[in-house]
Structure formats: C-alpha cells, structure tokens
Amino acid sequence: MTDTVLFQAFVYLCAAVVCVPIAKKLGLGAVLGYLVAGVLVGPNVIGLVGHEGHHVMHFAEFGVVLMLFIVGLELQPSLLWKLRRSIVGLGGLQVALTAVLVAGVALALGVHWKPAFAIGMIMAMSSTAIVLSTLAERSLLKTGGGQAAFSVLLFQDIAVIPILAIFPLLGVAQVATESGRPAWQTGLLVIGAVAGVVAAGRFVVRPAFQFLASVKLRESFIAAALLLVVGIALLMQQVGLSPALGTFVAGVVLAESEYRHELESDIEPFKGLLLGLFFISVGAQIDFPLIGREPGTIIGLVLGTMVLKLVVLVALARMFDLDRPARWLLGFSLSQIGEFAFVLISFGISSKIFGEEVAAPLVAAVAISMLLTPLMFIVLERWVLPWATIDTGDARPQDQIDHAETPVVIAGYGRFGQVVGRLLRSIGIECTVLDLDPAMVDVIGRLGFKVYYGDASRVELLHAAGCQRAKLFILAVDDAAQSTAIAKSVREHFPTLPIMARARDRIHYFELLSHGVAAAHRETFAAAYEMAIEALRSLGYRAHTAHRLARRWRAHEERELAEVAQMWARKEERSTIFARTKQAFQEAERLMREEDPQVFVEHDGAWDNDALRSARRPDDEAPQSRDESS
C-alpha cells in the first residue's frame, strides 16, 4: 500500500500541511518547514517514504523549472541588461573564485587535481530554489542585496552548461555525450533550440494565447501554460541544456507579452506545490547514518564550504560597491550548496571523476547546507542586518530596481480606463493595465501600452500586477457587480492601497464608497455636466457665468451625494434614502433659483465699495448690485 501514488501524495501533503504552517508561525519560513517535513517522513525518522525519494525528487525538480519560468516572466530583457554587470562580474567571479579556492583546499588535503576542481565547481553552486523562494517570502528580492543574489544565481544556472561540458574532460574515462554527437553539433543544437524558444515565444505563443483567451476557458489557458513549460523543458533536455534555463529564456521572452500576469498566476500554484515537494525530498534524502559514521568530515565539509563561500561573497560584494546590509544579505543567502550540486555529483560519478565514497559525504553536505539556509536567514535578520544597518543609518536595505512595477494599476481598459491611462501616461506616469477582453488587450498592446490579460478580481493577478507596491488602484471596469467584487478584493488584500473607481450609477457609487473606495466618479456625470455648460452657453449665458453656475450646482450636488452615501453606509432603509434624494433635488433647485438670489443676480462687488456705500442713492436706473449695507 505504501507504494501507491495516492499514499505518497497523502504523506507529502500531510507533511506539508502540518509542518509548513508551524514553521511559519515560529518565524522560520516555509522552506525550513518543508525540509523538516522531509526529514520527518524520510527513511531515517518515520520512514513513510523511502527509496522512491529519488524519483519524487526528479518529479519535484520540475518545480524549480516552473520557478525559473516565473522568474523569467518577471524579468524584462531591459532589466536583464541593467543587471549585466552584476550577473557577469559578480556571478562570474563568485563561481570562479569559489571553485578555485575549494579546489585549492582539496588539493592541500591530498585530493587529485581533477576531482579537486570538479568538487570546487560543485561547491560554487548555490540553491536557486531555496534562496529565491526565501527572498521572495521575506520581500527581499527587490533590495540591492536581493538583486545581487539573483544575478549570481542566474550566472550559476548558466554556468552549469559549460561545467557539464568540462566534467567529462576531468574524468578518468571519456564518457560520450548521451547522443554521441560531436561537440560542435551539440553547440549548434543548443543555439538552435534557444533561438527556437525565442522565436516561438514571439510568433507562435502569443497568437495561441490570444485565441485561448478569446475562448474564455480558464482550464485550457492553464493547460496551455503548463504545456508550454513542459514542452520547453523536454526540448532542452533533448539538446542537453538545463530545462530550468530553457524555461527561464521562454519566461524572459514572454515577460513583455500582455499575458504575462495571467501566465504567472496560473503557474504559481503548481510551482509552489512542486517546490514544496522538492524541498521535502531534499529533507528525505539526508543520509543520517552516514553523518553518524563520519560526523567530523561532514560537519567540516559543511562549515568549511559555507564559511568560505560567505567570505568570498562578502568580499566580492564589497568590491562591487554594495552597501553593508546588501553585502551580508548576499553572503548569508548564497553560502549553501545548491540543488545543481546533486546533478553535478551524479554526473561526476558517471564521468568517473570520483567514486561513491567521495560522492556520499558531498551529497550529505549539500543537503545539510540547504537545511541550514533558512537558519542562516534567521541569523541574518535577527543579528547581522540590525548590526550592519546601524552604521549606515538605513532601517533596511533600500529598494533598488523597481522591476516593471508601476505606481498605478488600472483594472478595465475600456472607454473609461483609457482616458485615465492615456492622460497619466502623457505626463510620464506609467500604468499597469488589466483587461478581460482579448481583442482590446491586443489592440491597446499594439499601440505600445503595457496591457495584460486577466481577471482583476483574482488575488494572484493583483499580486502579479504589483499591487503590493503600487500607489494607486484605478478601478474602471464597466460591469458594476464585477467592479464591486474587485473593490472588495483589493480592499481586503491591500488595505493601504487607495482605490479610485468608476461608478455605474448612484447605487453603485454608494456601494463602492461603503467598501472603502477612496473616490468614486459616476461614469457619465462629467460628460453630462460639460454638456449642461454647453447648453447654458448656447442659451446665451456667458461662458464664465455658465461655468460658475455649473460649479455651484455641482458643489451642492456633491454635498448631497456624500450625505446620502453616509446614509447608505449606515444601511438605512432604501425608501428613506430615496426620499432624502428627492428632497435634495428639490433643495438644489430652490437654492439655485429662489433662496439665494445672488446666484442669478450675481454679486459684482469688487468695485470701490466705499464709494458705493456713501454715494449710492435709491435710483431705479442704478444696477442692482448687492449692497452690503442694506
């Protein structure tokens, strides 16, 4: 029974559901929760899952692939270009320096130079999966240190390709590549595959998603998104590239498409679950009996490597002018050895660089260092960062690059949203736009606007659109029920984000205000108001007078509207509200026409009033100016 898929799923889900919330509550982070869950269900503690752990890990590695796809989606090529210095410089130096230093230590310990260098390269890798999810979980990804960590990880992911090419050269026996192709053919294939992914992203995927979006079947959209990622991963495996890197490229290509946010929020749950599974299987793989046999070796290996990596990273960060908190963030976050090490170690065995007796402690060290990473973050946040920020006076690392996040998010880009968006854009205020009409998204997108397809009432999409950092949310969808739903959702999940909303009519206006919308505007009011002014002018009123009268009326109208909105918020009877509204309409007319005669016989009193007061006689011919003395 323990071999069935359902039972496996049950165990893994149980472990996740029990351990992760507890870890979170204790402030240890979800990643540590998963790792501990893995240790618990693994063969050494409860033993619910055993040797099939390897297969599960293979499957779960797909979580890393999905994560890199999402990372790619969030990275416009322009941002990638901006980071080029830290990717190539910082990343390159980190890998080279760490590899050389580790190899040096290994040589000093009497290891042959070939395995020594292989081990150096293995140890240089950090864990993209753990670090990126931990940084994201703690909202550190967009700080200076977070960006640097990301750059280094990206370089490492790319560096895996040449390292995989070098390994066979270090081996005792030449191992033929899987397909037996010569290297130049492989090179061509790799370039062709990457070019294919880029071209397909541009010319095939967008029209395909457009079609799927127009069908309005969410399942088929999600299926297509997964198909895309699986397909690319397969293609990359065929040509010998890391699937994660391939999907990352695909993500970058699609980062500027209008379906970016929708793809992101569709893939996100799968990514989360699979990554969790991945961490659990890492935990389950830790070979405790081995540690028991050689505690000194393992501990030395783990501590030595982590300290060395930390020192290298902090020194490099200093060289690259990162501020103090960013330096320590980089050092602490990337000091573990990553999941690519598992891949490289098994490749090292098959390339006959080293044998099982070297590999086993290495695997254990890698797993333990990953297990320690969440603890490193806790040390970093509790003790190191407060200490590192004291001198600089910074409360926390400064936000550096604001990705594609814009200060304004507009939901609904129809006739209403467009006016707001175009005006703001003309002043240089960029907006992220969400719309549900694929045709509209396509047209507006071609005009050069940043428009995304998606249902703005979904929380994941709001997150993906950057609501956590936006300064203003403009709610301009035309359907009143949907609009209210979005308003509720935004208020609930982003309580500090001000909402300005388009209101269909008075009722909708009141509803929006009662849900905490900062300002609502009845959608046809402004146009009707302008037309009323035009009407006054065409009836012979002076332009300035028409505007003044209209403003006065509008001020009264808005006072009354605010009052009724409060009645609405207090949930008073509809009949009471209706009666009040009717009364207010009448009041407006009376005020404008009767009670306040100077509205129409406008007070023209900026004259020399002293003269008026003293010199004025009752004179029928004199104009009826308001006399302040009368």
Place this chain on the structure above:
Amino acid sequence: MPRRILVLFAHPMLERSRVNRRMVEGLGTLDGVTVNDLYERYPTMVIDVEREKQLLVEHDVIVLQHPFYWYSAPAIVKEWLDLVLELGWAYGPGGTALRGKLMMNAITTGGANDAYHRDGYNRFTMRELLTPFDQTAHLCGMKYLAPFVIHGALRLGDGDDLRGHVAAYRTLLADLRDDRVDLDQAAAAATQGGAA
C-alpha cells in the same frame, strides 16, 4: 499705416454690466480694432498663451479694458499678465516682442473723480494706483499712456452721459489708430479722452 488696436476686455459678469458692455458694443464697427473677451474665451481661466502672444504681435496698441476692481483689474487680467508676458519674450534677455508698442487701461470706477485724490477717501490718484501697469509696460519696452476712465459708473444713467462716454472711448481709439494723438502728451496726462 494705421495702428492696429487690441482690446483685452475683462468683465466677469458682463450680464450685470451696462457701461462696459456699451463701450465694447460701441467699438464693434471700428476698423483695425480687435476685441479679445478674456472671460468669454477662457471661462476656466486656462489661457492659451501662444494665441495671446500671436495677437500681441499682430497689434500695435494694447488696451486693457475692465472695471476697476479693488484698485486693479479682475483676476483674469492678472493671470493673463502672469502667463503671457514671458521672460525672454516680453522682457529680459531677448524679450523684445512688445518693444515700441503702446499700452493703456480703459477703466470704469465706482467712485467719483474727486475720490481719487490725495485728499479723497481713495487717497491716491488714478495714475498712482495704476503704477503696476505703468511699470509692466515700461519693463516690456512699451509706452504707457494715461488711462481712459469713466468714474462713478454705477451711478451713470443710461442717457446722454453714458452715450457721451461711449463715443469718447470710440473716438480715442480711432485717434490712436490713425495717429492723431500726441503720444508724449498722452503719456504725461492724468487721464485721457473721456468726460471724466
């Protein structure tokens, strides 16, 4: 060649005006005179600066016609001055666009003539109260002429008095157009034209 005259007219409540309205109506048929009704053209006070600059370039005499509100002009005239008379265009380095033009105010006041006197309750003469306009013209290289003033506009009947003022205003502008005015004398005078 006759001078071209631009009347910058500002009255926020022309419906309530009799004197200013009649003055403007009186100019209607005068050749070479352009009336620019500021409150009608810019009801929300958003002024089209380029249009106004073009008008200034096309004319030789600038007449600011307005009721005398709080010893100055209605608000839109100030807004107009603030925006249109740009640095480097109207004054300052390279600001020569208005050089050599003539400028004057055409004003209706509530108070009587004798109120605008050192011993009157307004304590200052019209020329003294108008010094900001005088200096504005001077800074832009324009010759500032004495104002055309109709005092006691609120007490003025609709009869011959008013007709006389309106005709005098029209005559003054026609004379300025056709160069029948001694400019030095007009610049030095207390007021000009009207039966003050």
